[in-house]
Amino acid sequence: MSLFWRLFLFNAAVLVAGAAVLLLGPATVSTPFFIAEALILAAGLIAMLVVNAILLRVGLAPLQRLARVMTTIDPLRPGARPAVTGHGEIADLIKAFNTMLDRLEDERATSSAVALSAQEAERHRIAQELHDEVGQTLTAVLLELKRVADQAPDRVATALHHVQETTRDSLDEIRRIARRLRPGVLEELGLVSALKALTTEVPPHTGLVARCHLDSDLPDLGDAAELVLYRVAQEGLTNTVRHAGATRLELSLLCRPSGVELLIRDNGCGLGGAPEGAGIRGMRERALLIGAQLALGPGSGGGTEVRLRVPTATKAAEHA
Template identity: 60%
Template sequence: MSLFWRIFALNAVVLGSATALLLWAPVTVSVPVVLTEAVILVGGLAVMLVANAALLRIGLAPLDRLTRLMTTVDLLRPGHRLPEQGSGETAELIRTFNAMLERLEQERAASSARVLLAQESERRRIAQELHDEIGQTMTAVLLSLKRASDEADEPLRGELQQAQEITRGSLDEVRRLVRRLRPGVLDDLGLISALTSLTTEFATHAGLRVVRSFDSDLPPLDQQTELVLYRVAQEALTNAARHADADRVEVSLCRTDGAVTLSITDDGRGTGIAHEGAGIRGMRERALFLGASLDVTTGPQTGTQVRLTIPVPASDSTPTPPPGSSK
């Protein structure tokens, strides 16, 4: 039954019931209307309106659910669907909306994958140029300053040595930027070593205590999965240093049933609401790229936890004997 005929039938039932009541009920209407008759008529009208409103609410309930889903749907949190029940125009509308969400989520995942791959490619290019061009140039400047400093007399030697120290600090900063743009240790030594290096550098520069816990029986992961885990950990640590006002951060990477879970928890001030800034949205984009789930929980004075769960195919879940765990 279409929505039009459903509403028509509901109103017909209410009006028919009211007509039958007037025909067979022992009630008469005088002219002029007396008070008791007026009370009965007003009461009957109220009952009829309430019944009509209740029936319409039941008939239009699927559209209300569809409207609420439309206002809350987020393509970075896929999987929201309405149950497809019955037939008719309303059920067809729900099925069409669910199919539209499926197409949009697939297109969003594909576009996110292209953007992230292009972003990593651009980061790799910039890191290579910084290393090859800026890094080598600053190294040559540093060597020239050292030779000039060795041959110069005071007070020029002191000034050259000061310039040498400034150049060395700038060179160290360039190298740190190169590591952030493209973690070479991830390609050379693997995920555990890369996360260890990342957390060590973070603790040194941010002045926070970092506690690591990495399982030793992680399943083999492909390059893209390891990169997503590394980038999410990098962004979560950056957020903890900039916004959490924390003293301690826990970083864990563990194996669960059919999945690998990365968790970053700080003891900062929290907010009570997980604010969706650019950093968290970027982490969700990366999770969507792998079909993973990202949960961000925070509460007042209880800190923030970022939890990334990546499903691992059953064929890849056989553990390999890697080095011992890092604590």
């Protein structure tokens, strides 16, 4: 039955019941009417309105639930669906909304996969250019500075040695940036070695001590899942260094019955009420690509906790 006819029948039932009470009841209305008769009519009208409001509330309750879901739905946290309740157009509307969410999540996952793949390719290209072009140029500059310094007077040689040190520091920084853009150690030595190397690259001036606990007998997750784990760990570590003001960080990669769990904890200032930035949104989008669950929140002892659960079915899904 359509929503129109349901509402029509609700109201018709209330009016028919009111008319029946007036016809069959002992109450009558005279001309001119008395106060008691007016009170009886007013009470009957109020009763009809109350019954009508209750019936409409019950009939439109599924629409209200759907409206609440619409205002709280987050594409980066998929899975929430309103239950199909009600009849007629209401049930059809909820089904159509759920179908639309399924389609939007599929399209978002596809577009995110394409965008992140292009991003990784661009990072690879930039890292290659930094290593091959800028790195080789600075290496040649270092060699030339050494040759000139060996032939220069002592005062000039001292100044040239300072320039050499500055150039060498710049070369090391460029190499570090290139490693972050393209995690070659992940491709060559695997995820465990890459995460260990990641925790050793914390700048000393930050005062942050990073420790890691990594299970060595990890299941074969596939290249996509390992890259997501590495990038999430990298972003979590970067956020801690830049924003948390922490002195201690623990990074764990553990085997669970359902898959692999990456856990990052620090003792910093926590997330507070700050809105999620592009880095956290990127972490959520990467997690969605492999069907993983990402949770961010306050840690048990303060600070921030990042937890990424990767199911073991990721490998099968990647080859499917």
